[in-house]
Amino acid sequence: MHRGHKVSAIVTCAGKGTRFGSNKLLVELGGRTILEKTVRAMLVPAVDELVVTISADNEAEYRRILIDEAGLPVTLVRGGAERHISAQRGLEATSGDIVLVHDGVRPFVTEDLVMRVLDAAIDHGAAMIGTPSTVQVKLVTDDGFIEGSLDRAHSWLGQTPQGFRRELLDAAYRAAAAEGYSRVSDDADLVHEYTGTPARILPGHVNNIKITTPQDLGTAQLIEQHLIEEVDRV
Numbered sequence: 001m002h003r004g005h006k007v008s009a010i011v012t013c014a015g016k017g018t019r020f021g022s023n024k025l026l027v028e029l030g031g032r033t034i035l036e037k038t039v040r041a042m043l044v045p046a047v048d049e050l051v052v053t054i055s056a057d058n059e060a061e062y063r064r065i066l067i068d069e070a071g072l073p074v075t076l077v078r079g080g081a082e083r084h085i086s087a088q089r090g091l092e093a094t095s096g097d098i099v100l101v102h103d104g105v106r107p108f109v110t111e112d113l114v115m116r117v118l119d120a121a122i123d124h125g126a127a128m129i130g131t132p133s134t135v136q137v138k139l140v141t142d143d144g145f146i147e148g149s150l151d152r153a154h155s156w157l158g159q160t161p162q163g164f165r166r167e168l169l170d171a172a173y174r175a176a177a178a179e180g181y182s183r184v185s186d187d188a189d190l191v192h193e194y195t196g197t198p199a200r201i202l203p204g205h206v207n208n209i210k211i212t213t214p215q216d217l218g219t220a221q222l223i224e225q226h227l228i229e230e231v232d233r234v
Contacts, residue, residue, distance in 0.1 A: 002046040003122055008096030009042050009050045009161070013062065013104035014079025014086040023058070024105055024211055029224045034211060036065055037107035039072060042161070044111045046118060047100070051093045053079040053086040082182060084190060088173035091166075098122060099169050101187050102161040105211040108223055113204060114161055120200045121163030128162035128188045129204030159204040162187050168195050 001007070013025055013035060025035040032040075043050060052074050054062050059076060066072045077093045079086025087101055098121055102109060113129055120127030133155035139148045168191050175194040188199035207223050209216060 001048060002098075002118060005098045005122060006048050006096040007046055007098050007100065007118060008091075008094035008166075009047045009100040009102065010087055010090035010094065011039055011042055011050065011052045011102050011104050012079070012083060012086055012090070013038075013058075014053045014055045015083070015104075024217065025058075026061070027211075027217060029107060029220055030228065033065055034105060034107050034220075035062060036070055036072075038102070038104050038109070039066060039074060040070075041107060041109045041111075042100070042102055042114065043072065043074075044114050046115065048096060049094055050074045051077050051090045052104070053077050053090045055079060084173055084176050084181065084185075084187070087187065088177060091169060091173060097166045098163060099166050100161045100163045101169075103210055106160055106208055107211070107220070108205075108207045108209065108227075109161065110205070110208075113208060116202050117161050117163040120202055121165065124200040125165045125168055126163070126188060126191050126197050126199040127202065128158060128160070128186075128199045129202050129208070130156040130158045131204050131206060132156055156201055158186060158188070158201075159208050159210075160186075162199065164191055168197050171195050 026033050029037055039052060054076050056078050063076060066074055075093055077090050079089055117127050117129055133152050136152060137150040137155055138146050141147055172190040172194040176190055192198050209219060211217055211220050
């Protein structure tokens with residue numbers, strides 16, 4: 001419980017990892033799989049229950065890693081073809097009135113980041129973290145021509161976790177499923193599009209990367225080594 005609210009967390013791990021070339025969740029960082037590191041990082045004291053969405057193909061292995069060997073208090077739920085469908089199934093397995101959703105391949109999330117999102121979700125209904133963009137983002141047409149740029153002063157790179165009042169997330173998932181929504185997006189966009197509630201964005205951290213490509217894994221290994229060195233110096 002936090003501020004009188006029951007808090008649920010969903011860690012999305014049902015993806016196929018096509019851009020990485022293999023199952024990146026099973027890659028080890030600091031002696032643990034990315035899967036286990038991420039789930040452990042989201043098990044902060046304020047989180048009352050945690051659901052991990054998975055694919056049927058990986059269910060046995062993920063159960064072995066998270067439950068049989070690590071003994072983590074999590075529930076595994078089979079996901080769907082789209083990310084929001086997987087998260088919707090995860091939502092149905094929870095009971096909290098505040099729900100956090102986090103990418104399974106962001107293993108460097110911290111309790112401080114989780115709590116920032118949680119408090120802002122309680123206060124505003126929807127919240128997320130991110131970092132201000134340091135590059136110019138181009139808007140490109142389907143046939144490959146630039147039609148403009150986003151103003152860097154108002155452009156952020158989104159991260160997770162994202163947090164929501166349950167009723168907003170549930171309404172957004174149901175509407176998206178009914179419409180056959182298939183665009184690449186995140187939960188904050190879904191909630192805004194289908195409920196009209198904008199997410200409050202708060203500063204995230206450069207270490208809170210999403211491991212999508214083999215190059216990202218190299219960055220993750222550097223972050224892991226830096227964190228180990230920081231601990232050694234304490």
